[in-house]
Amino acid sequence: MNGVLDVVLKNDLSEIQRLSVLAETFSGEQALPSSALFDMNLVLEEIISNVIKYAYNDDGAHQIMVRLRVHGDELSIEVEDDGLPFNPLEAPTPDITQPLEERPIGGLGLHLVKKIMDTIQYSRTNGINHLVMRKRISGQ
Amino acid sequence: MEIKESTSGTSEVLTITGKIDVTTSGQLQDAIIAGINRGGCDFVLDLSGADYISSSGLRVLLIVIKRLKEQGGRLVIAAASGHIREVFDIAGFTPLFPMYPTIDEALAALADTQQKQ
Numbered sequence: 001m002n003g004v005l006d007v008v009l010k011n012d013l014s015e016i017q018r019l020s021v022l023a024e025t026f027s028g029e030q031a032l033p034s035s036a037l038f039d040m041n042l043v044l045e046e047i048i049s050n051v052i053k054y055a056y057n058d059d060g061a062h063q064i065m066v067r068l069r070v071h072g073d074e075l076s077i078e079v080e081d082d083g084l085p086f087n088p089l090e091a092p093t094p095d096i097t098q099p100l101e102e103r104p105i106g107g108l109g110l111h112l113v114k115k116i117m118d119t120i121q122y123s124r125t126n127g128i129n130h131l132v133m134r135k136r137i138s139g140q
Numbered sequence: 141m142e143i144k145e146s147t148s149g150t151s152e153v154l155t156i157t158g159k160i161d162v163t164t165s166g167q168l169q170d171a172i173i174a175g176i177n178r179g180g181c182d183f184v185l186d187l188s189g190a191d192y193i194s195s196s197g198l199r200v201l202l203i204v205i206k207r208l209k210e211q212g213g214r215l216v217i218a219a220a221s222g223h224i225r226e227v228f229d230i231a232g233f234t235p236l237f238p239m240y241p242t243i244d245e246a247l248a249a250l251a252d253t254q255q256k257q
Contacts, residue, residue: 013162020159038192038223045194049162096232100209105202108231109195115230 001030001070001137011052011062016045023068030070036137039116040068040075043133046109047079047088055083055129073138077117079131086129087122088113141190143171151182151250153243157189160197169200172215176204181213184246188219198231205236218246 005026009015020041027037044066051064065080091110114120117133124130141158152175160168175183185201187193205215216238220228228234240246 016161017163020161035223041192042194042227045161045196049194049196094232096230098232100206100236103202103206103236105206106195106199108198112195112227112230 001032001072003030003070005068007066007068009048009064009066011056011064013049013052015052015064016048019044019048019066026068032070032075032137036075036135039135040077043077043113043116044079046113047077047131047133050086050088050109051079051081051083051129055081055086057084070137073136075135075137077133079129081129082127083129085124087124088131089120089122141167143167145171145175148184148243148247149251151184151247152180153184153186153247155186155189159192160190160200161192161194162196165194165196165200168197169203172200172204173207176207176211176213181208181211182250183208183213183215184218184243184250185215186218186243186246187221187224188243190224191221193224193227195231198227198233201233201237214250216240216246216250218243 005022007019007022009019023040023044024037027040048064056062062082067078069076088110094107094111117135119134121132141156141160141164144155146153154171172183208215218240219242220239225239228237238249240249
């Protein structure tokens with residue numbers, strides 16, 4: 001399995017559905033197991049919805065670059081945006097053992113991403129956030 | 141995503157088809173809150189036709205379960221896929237939402253605990 005899909009998104013939440021359709025086609029072409037497609041869609045939604053909701057302090061149009069790559073048994077997901085600096089690795093880890101009454105609403109998206117992906121690298125260069133997430137593909 | 145609503149005894153069943161994501165989770169919240177406002181107390185979320193949930197869907201479930209608990213209500217999950225159960229596990233939601241393999245088992249569990257109350 002070797003392949004690359006590049007997608008340029010607008011900063012509009014409806015773009016996540018378009019990306020999901022493209023990711024499903026890519027997954028089919030690469031013969032990825034259903035678990036890899038599920039994880040890919042989840043990670044893309046969590047990261048990109050975060051960017052769209054929180055990265056921009058203007059009302060202007062922005063582009064978000066996504067690259068999906070399969071190389072052997074590794075899936076990599078790269079996301080670039082020109083929003084405010086934000087390192088997901090520094091996001092607080094939620095306490096998922098709290099009783100219901102004490103659970104805060106929200107804050108689970110990046111936790112899911114960190115648990116699902118094997119490695120996450122963040123860098124910021126020339127005003128661009130660059131995130132690379134990798135996972136070994138296995139199972140169904 | 142599609143939501144079909146039905147009642148069984150004193151429980152409301154919401155059958156979800158499709159994806160519970162950032163663009164659809166608001167519909168789910170509206171449907172459950174409408175059920176609560178109609179006087180609904182016990183809810184079964186039938187996920188047999190749902191193939192995806194993100195943190196946006198988890199957020200909605202946490203909002204509604206907090207509200208239901210304040211009112212003495214309950215929400216249980218039926219027929220969730222392995223992928224969805226894994227998301228619940230990672231998020232620490234499994235202890236908060238009883239899960240049953242089928243709607244019938246979910247309804248039976250709610251009816252059984254009602255009788256014991």
